[in-house]
Amino acid sequence: MGERQYDLTDANGVYSNTRTVKHPKPEKSYGKIIGRYAGSTLVYVILIIYFLLIAYPLFWMVVNSLRDSNDIITNSWGLPDKLLFKNYATAWESGIARYFLNSVIVTGITCLLTILFSALAAYAFARFQFKGKNALLIFCIGGLMLAPQVSLIPLYKLMQSLNLYDTYWALILPYVAYRIPFILLLIRSYFLGIPREISESAYLDGCNNFQIFTKIFLPLSKPVLMTAAVLTGYFAWNEFMFAIVFISNDELKTVPAGLMQFRDALQTDWGSLLAGLTISALPIVLLFLFAQKYFIRGLSNGGLKG
Amino acid sequence: MTSHRKWLPFVYLAPVLVILVLFVYYPIFSNVYYSFFDWGSFSNTMHFTGLSNFINLFKDSVFFTALKNNIYYAIISEIILVGGGLVLAAILEDKLVRRYATFLRTIYFLPVLISITVIALLFEFFYNPQTGLLNKLLESIGLDGLTRAWLGNGDTAIFAVIAMSQWQSLGYVAMLFIISIQKIPSELYEAARIDGAGKVKQFFHITVPQVKEMAFVATIMTLTQAFTVFNEPYILTGGGPGHSSEVLTTYLYHSAFNEDAMGYASAIATVILAITLIISVVQLKVFRSGEGD
Numbered sequence: 001m002g003e004r005q006y007d008l009t010d011a012n013g014v015y016s017n018t019r020t021v022k023h024p025k026p027e028k029s030y031g032k033i034i035g036r037y038a039g040s041t042l043v044y045v046i047l048i049i050y051f052l053l054i055a056y057p058l059f060w061m062v063v064n065s066l067r068d069s070n071d072i073i074t075n076s077w078g079l080p081d082k083l084l085f086k087n088y089a090t091a092w093e094s095g096i097a098r099y100f101l102n103s104v105i106v107t108g109i110t111c112l113l114t115i116l117f118s119a120l121a122a123y124a125f126a127r128f129q130f131k132g133k134n135a136l137l138i139f140c141i142g143g144l145m146l147a148p149q150v151s152l153i154p155l156y157k158l159m160q161s162l163n164l165y166d167t168y169w170a171l172i173l174p175y176v177a178y179r180i181p182f183i184l185l186l187i188r189s190y191f192l193g194i195p196r197e198i199s200e201s202a203y204l205d206g207c208n209n210f211q212i213f214t215k216i217f218l219p220l221s222k223p224v225l226m227t228a229a230v231l232t233g234y235f236a237w238n239e240f241m242f243a244i245v246f247i248s249n250d251e252l253k254t255v256p257a258g259l260m261q262f263r264d265a266l267q268t269d270w271g272s273l274l275a276g277l278t279i280s281a282l283p284i285v286l287l288f289l290f291a292q293k294y295f296i297r298g299l300s301n302g303g304l305k306g
Numbered sequence: 307m308t309s310h311r312k313w314l315p316f317v318y319l320a321p322v323l324v325i326l327v328l329f330v331y332y333p334i335f336s337n338v339y340y341s342f343f344d345w346g347s348f349s350n351t352m353h354f355t356g357l358s359n360f361i362n363l364f365k366d367s368v369f370f371t372a373l374k375n376n377i378y379y380a381i382i383s384e385i386i387l388v389g390g391g392l393v394l395a396a397i398l399e400d401k402l403v404r405r406y407a408t409f410l411r412t413i414y415f416l417p418v419l420i421s422i423t424v425i426a427l428l429f430e431f432f433y434n435p436q437t438g439l440l441n442k443l444l445e446s447i448g449l450d451g452l453t454r455a456w457l458g459n460g461d462t463a464i465f466a467v468i469a470m471s472q473w474q475s476l477g478y479v480a481m482l483f484i485i486s487i488q489k490i491p492s493e494l495y496e497a498a499r500i501d502g503a504g505k506v507k508q509f510f511h512i513t514v515p516q517v518k519e520m521a522f523v524a525t526i527m528t529l530t531q532a533f534t535v536f537n538e539p540y541i542l543t544g545g546g547p548g549h550s551s552e553v554l555t556t557y558l559y560h561s562a563f564n565e566d567a568m569g570y571a572s573a574i575a576t577v578i579l580a581i582t583l584i585i586s587v588v589q590l591k592v593f594r595s596g597e598g599d
Binding site: 035039040043044046047050051053054055057058060061072073076077116117118120121123124127128130131133136139140143145146147149150151152153154155156157158173174176177178180181184209213234237238240241245255256257259260263270273274277280281284285287288289292296299300 | 331
């Protein structure tokens with residue numbers, strides 16, 4: 001979506017460029033040309049420096065994940081003499097595999113429940129008229145204003161009294177709860193755009209309300225559901241604070257929490273630690289490269305973070 | 307078409323309502339309640355102590371250090387993320403760099419995609435006083451005098467933490483502005499060019515007013531994040547050395563899980579709640595007045 005708009009300005013930009021050449025003010029043009037060169041040089045310098053600032057640390061992480069600890073310490077800028085892929089095997093076996101599995105389970109169930117529950121509620125808000133509808137909508141999206149950090153202690157207590165502490169549910173349930181307000185809002189606005197005629201003809205064909213939801217609304221909303229999945233997945237994969245507080249059993253830790261353990265376990269084996277960091281960074285980066293448009297759509301609908 | 311069964315919409319709403327009540331609203335209210343008690347996680351009794359947790363909090367110098375660090379976080383993030391993000395977005399959308407824009411946007415966005423734990427553990431390497439790249443870089447360009455233990459020094463620890471947050475989030479805010487800039491009709495820029503307006507003038511007279519709304523959203527988001535930040539200081543410094551890089555959330559964590567002062571920690575959380583609610587109210591007020599005109 002972003003790309004298309006981008007091309008549009010491209011076409012216009014070329015056109016307007018020729019216009020500027022036609023209308024120069026002679027007495028200013030010389031200074032302007034110099035100014036433009038200085039300006040564009042400055043722009044390139046900024047972009048290149050910022051590029052190095054972002055790309056080099058990530059490059060350094062990947063390169064050094066293939067090196068020996070001693071080499072990293074004695075020559076931090078150097079390139080590997082030979083590639084030590086065994087660092088990746090060490091990292092994988094020192095816990096990363098387990099954390100990965102946990103993260104996949106937690107993220108998967110979180111996405112599924114968040115989208116299912118939000119879509120059901122969005123359907124109620126988009127399709128029915130009922131008493132207290134506005135108040136309930138405000139109640140549902142009011143959660144957007146509440147920071148999860150504030151409920152850390154009560155949730156900790158609640159998880160213990162519900163016997164959920166140290167289970168996957170201790171993470172899944174709060175994740176779902178804190179993602180619902182935004183995802184519900186996102187799906188609802190999409191549902192509101194589905195023409196009434198479509199569901200009315202399905203109703204005449206004998207579909208009941210729930211079938212209209214499963215057979216009409218859900219299939220028609222695939223793009224927004226994908227966006228919701230990407231946004232929820234991003235959140236659940238990276239969440240840290242609940243992950244370190246509600247789970248103490250190392251066997252159940254997700255990647256962000258597990259990495260803290262992993263660091264302590266691999267104190268001096270820097271190469272393997274960096275290999276572990278690289279593996280952990282990969283899934284969301286790959287997801288972004290393949291599902292970029294859903295990320296961008298999510299961003300333009302109000303965000304990824306927070 | 308409308309259903310005769312009044313309860314039907316509530317069936318669809320039920321799961322969401324139950325989850326929100328149980329895991330969002332109940333904890334928020336009980337946190338405020340807990341902050342009037344003295345209690346620990348290992349004892350079953352809670353002693354009502356009225357406002358004493360709050361009174362102690364306002365006598366506690368660590369609390370004020372934490373609050374001050376959150377304010378530093380807010381000021382620096384507003385300048386770098388919102389100001390810098392807008393400039394970066396405008397540059398990336400300029401036709402001068404169009405050929406590289408897609409590539410650069412992707413690279414600049416990469417840190418946003420990487421878990422903060424990964425980034426923080428990576429930055430630990432860079433900030434390492436003996437072997438870290440930052441000190442080595444300073445040495446290699448002859449600035450040996452500036453080298454220091456960035457995270458081990460009380461004067462620099464919080465700024466080293468804040469710097470890492472900026473590194474991670476700038477691409478995110480810039481992307482928000484890019485989306486917003488792409489919606490500006492190109493005729494506006496054409497007209498300005500015909501009138502002889504330069505790039506800088508176009509930026510201030512067209513881009514800035516046109517992305518005003520997004521700038522406001524980004525400002526509020528950045529502010530909220532600055533007062534609720536936890537991961538970066540927790541992983542890099544744990545609030546140290548000597549509480550110098552503590553922020554409200556890390557002090558909350560420390561009080562709750564290291565000192566077992568649960569009531570005191572709840573009071574800190576209540577202060578965070580108050581701050582975030584004030585920000586939200588301001589947001590709603592401005593948003594409403596914006597709709598009016």
